[in-house]
Amino acid sequence: KQEVTQIPAALSVPEGENLVLNCSFTDSAIYNLQWFRQDPGKGLTSLLLIQSSQREQTSGRLNASLDKSSGRSTLYIAASQPGDSATYLCAVAGGATNKLIFGTGTLLAVQP
């Protein structure tokens, strides 16, 4: 049974700092991995999708990496801003359907 873990559960950093969020999963037979952000009381915003054959994806200040063999992904946020404050979730999809297994999230606070 696939389990997804995110560490740390919460993180507070000063504005401008670079930071890394971690995601680990127990079953390496994934189809893809997706990172989302969620603002309080809102839906999920897709940030990056990494297919199982890829090692990393970049979008603006965000870079996500995937190491399937070790069951790990990281989300790197460069030059953090207060607007980056949100909960960040990673989710893995395996097999022939779109069922996502989510981690518990990392609550990020960027202090001005």
Added chain:
Amino acid sequence: KAGVTQTPRYLIKTRGQQVTLSCSPISGHRSVSWYQQTPGQGLQFLFEYFSETQRNKGNFPGRFSGRQFSNSRSEMNVSTLELGDSALYLCASSLGQGAQYFGPGTRLTVL
């Protein structure tokens, strides 16, 4: 392109009632998935529909059901509501097996 829309955004029901939530996917997307989000359990998969067929189902009781129409719009229904059904219900759409895009959710409160 319009994003995923969900209606209603907020609902208040009492125990024993039933409720229907609606999701309109991004134009051209044929896959719609539903998730329940609670503080205690996090995000849990309910079911996925693709071209009007249920393709996968999560571990929820039979009180939770869904369907998809020929225009890919989807509804989920919860019968005999319980207090524990209070949650944010999210739907996501996808072209096939790629990135999934979520709607704003429906906040259901059961009193």
